[in-house]
Amino acid sequence: MEKFIFAFIIGGLICVIGQLIMDILKITPAHTTCTLVVIGAILGGLGLYDPLVKIAGAGAFVPISSFGNTLVAGALIDAQETGFIGIFTGIFKVASSGISAAIIFGFIGALIFKPKG
Amino acid sequence: MSNMKKKKLTPIQLQYDELVKSIEPKRPILKNCIKAFFIGGIICTIGQVLHTIFITYFNFTEKTAVGPTLVVLIFVAALFTGLGIYDHLGQWAGAGTAVPITGFANSIASAAIEHKSEGYVLGVAGNMFRLAGAIIVYGVFSAFVVATIKITIKWLGAM
């Protein structure tokens, strides 16, 4: 039960951080989410993001910041085995699901739907 | 960003800038944050429910259930985008829908659907990443920098 509560609270808080960035700095959602992805990557590199996922579950892996963490994680997994070149071969390994799903469903959406204006 | 611009403005422009700031309706920051918290929290909770379902009924582990969870959330976001619901939700919830992975999916789906009139190659496919491309580029590049620094530190430490 508490897993759901933590997911709600932490997820909500990360969104609030995004909202504050958008409204106070007056930047676009695209800029805001880029910032969060980079922050996620940095926290991932520092080993701080995975513990957050352990506590908050979806509250940490659903926000876009987890994308940055996932990319770092993938890069490090391969770099562990093959060194520097592993960064390139591993980056998308874990993040594949998000990008593939977005492209595939986005394309299917374009096949089926018309913009409503 | 708005402070950088200020340095290049003439005195009259600065004066006008002050006038504009005093008149323009302020963004309802507190209200926006509450809405973002609420909707963002709900989306993440739904994610948690899906995650639990994948573990309980589909033999995934805590780690391997993350991917499928995101796939389902992305599917729903793309569907809502196509149905014309997501933009209204986004106007209300702000970062609450933009920050979760659903925002990423919406940016791709909305661009793909919008540019259908230009054909499926140059229109749909060519424009799909109009908004989301930045996230992927910055995600990958920052991951590259972070990973490089990390393995360099490890390598130096092992020396």
Add this chain to the structure above:
Amino acid sequence: MLKGHQSWIFNSKPTILGSAAVGGPFEGNGALADDFDIIHEDLWIGQDSFEKAEKVILEHSCTRAIEKSGIKKEDINFFISGDLMNQIISSSFTARTLGIPFLGIFGACSSSMEGLAMAAQLIESKSANYVIASAGSHNAAAEKQYRYPTEYGGQKPPTAQWTVTGAGAVVVGTEGIGPKIISATIGRIVDMGISDPFNMGAAMAPAAVDTIEAHFRDLNIDASYYDLIATGDLGKVGHELAISLLKSHGIDIPSDKFTDCGLLIYKKDQPVFSGGSGCGCSATVTYGHFLNRMRRGELKRILIVATGALMSPLSYQQKESIPCIAHAVSIEM
């Protein structure tokens, strides 16, 4: 004839022989729905792209205006038109349909009065017998080109405006029964360093004030001459700013005389943020609502100051501010 530095007085009093306003579904639910000749319930207007829909509403406004003027299309010498699309493609395609010699203009949301001023000048200088001038915009086409895909969930700030889906057209001739074009003031670019495309009202207000000032100065009159002075699409934010700027410049326009097309076109409960905008805004409100009121005898002398934000989708990304312009035309009954 040139009056002052940047104004024209039309001694021959070119006449508006026919006018039409065409709108989309949102406008049909708006405050001025009855003043539209045609309201389209479908945002696509049966076309397969928003850009084609913009072309169609522009065409409809022109053919309707020509019908109402009683002038044959073949007798119209020139067609002046502008819109928001890249390379003003909607106007070009409309010109293709009409087959009238075409002068394309780009004044963003000030295109309506820019076109009307030029049409009056062509008539005044005996360079034409009949001219048709139009301007139009389409909400979804403008969003797609200048901002975000229409289904994108990005949150707009309260200073944003709603581009009108609509087009207005007038047929102008040398004589006849109808509202007369008396004078025009051509605006110059005013850029006060505003660079936020979601706050165009603030960007355009100084241009409107500059042109109103120039108009009064060139013609040696003041606000008391007019029954109504309306800006094109400053919206709530821009309108308040304009009032403040006018005061500080020593120009007094009574609040019941000073209004804005972007504030009039929609109802209070429609989600249009700061108000309407787009070429279609000043065009439909002027060529529909205001001209109707003049024909009913409710207004005798009006000054329409159409305002345009002349940024491109790229200029904002290159950290440029928004250059704005305002053109004023006075009409009397």
